[in-house]
Amino acid sequence: MIVVELSDRPGQLARIITPLAECGCNILNIHHVRELEKEDTARVEIAFEADNKVNVDTVVESLSREGVTIISYSPNIQTFRETVILIGHVFTTDITDTIIQIANSGIQVASVDARITLIEEFSSVKMVLQSNSEEKLSKGVELLKQICKRKNLYLIRSVRE
């Protein structure tokens, strides 16, 4: 998704569409936002598909060269996520080590949330694992499964419907 500012007169949209097409992007959606307080400009939000991040950078570069004012852009590469919960002596078995092992396998641990009880009782940790490939994500979950087995933790995975 890229958000640009254009002056509100004919032919302006072409200034951004052409560079996008030249970079091999597939436009998914264009949203034209006319702001009341800025009568002569319009904000345009363009959602597009790019093969990878290199393409997105090229798009930003070529739009800048065209003199288009870029307000924001987010690469928005497709992500696959799985939420999991670990129950057991999560902290005494070194949760940091668990997270690092997952991260080292190329999986992003996008968030961690915990409920800590007395040290002798079971604690619970929720993690959101994230990756740009479904296959990598499954491998990451598989690795977590092995870690949990070793550390005697109880793993609850999500079910995909």
Added chain:
Amino acid sequence: MRIAVIGFGTVSKSLLKVLAEKSKLILNAYGVEIKTVAVFKRDGAFINNNGLDLERIVNSQNYRNEVDWVNSADFNKLAGELNCDCAVELTPTNVETSEPGLSHIKTALEQNMDVVTANKGPLALYYPELMDLANQVKKRILFEATVAGAIPIFNLVRNTLRANKIISVKGILNGTTNYILSRMTSEKLPFKIVLKEAQKLGFAEADPSYDVDGIDAAAKLVILSNALLKQECRFKDVNRQGIKDITPEAIELARKDGFLIKHLATNENGVLEVAPRLVEVDSSFAVNGSLNVVKLQTDLAKDLTLIGRGAGGVETASSVLNDIIEIAILRR
């Protein structure tokens, strides 16, 4: 059609009651007469060649004094003399040896009887062998009641999804664990307290391991996998994780992100698993109380989800009776 019922527990008694009530209706609707000539208990049997008075048997206060009672009558020994067309095997499930159900089913097939069963043990341990034996003697084994009680999953696939390939099956196949997890979620109570409550209410057995360790659900998953996914597998092939270690804190963490914890049985890509899983709160598995859910993924009809009662005498008897009627119609 002449039937012999083996077992005299809750399902059996419910079946006999329903048979007594509905035999005329069944005769009118399907043109088949179902005559129960023998009902076997552990220590003997009620036997009457002209058909038993089922209401009387079910309500009998002192069964040993009944005119039709035969002390220490054993199905395996008497099967050849009963002249029955169909054996209805309703003894309790045993996932270690699958006896006495296994012997009863084998005997019935060898004595030229079709078989209807609600007993998971024999099929969870010996599905391929039993189906081979049934094919050899050209008899049928119908087992709708073994999985998810009243939910007609096998009939659904057999009769209405004939050309479909079943790709995966997932479900909540045990009402007790679903009840416990639902209560732990709504009341924020620990497992042990909810288990005690379930035992008081009669939802859980005194020895709850069969349910809470996933043994029951695993047996059902094996039957589903053999019958619907055509995957030869056995009870020992299931990765099994129970619900004892689930804490209210874990449930709370799940809730915060819009998930519930449910005890699911799944067969995806040939991997059989019974384990607690996170399901989204608006998912088709977000079914509370003691209800069961079975979800099929098929190639033509795509996804199908069935929700219903997984246990209970009359509910299970509903499935058993439908199988009996089907066999009676096929034998006509």
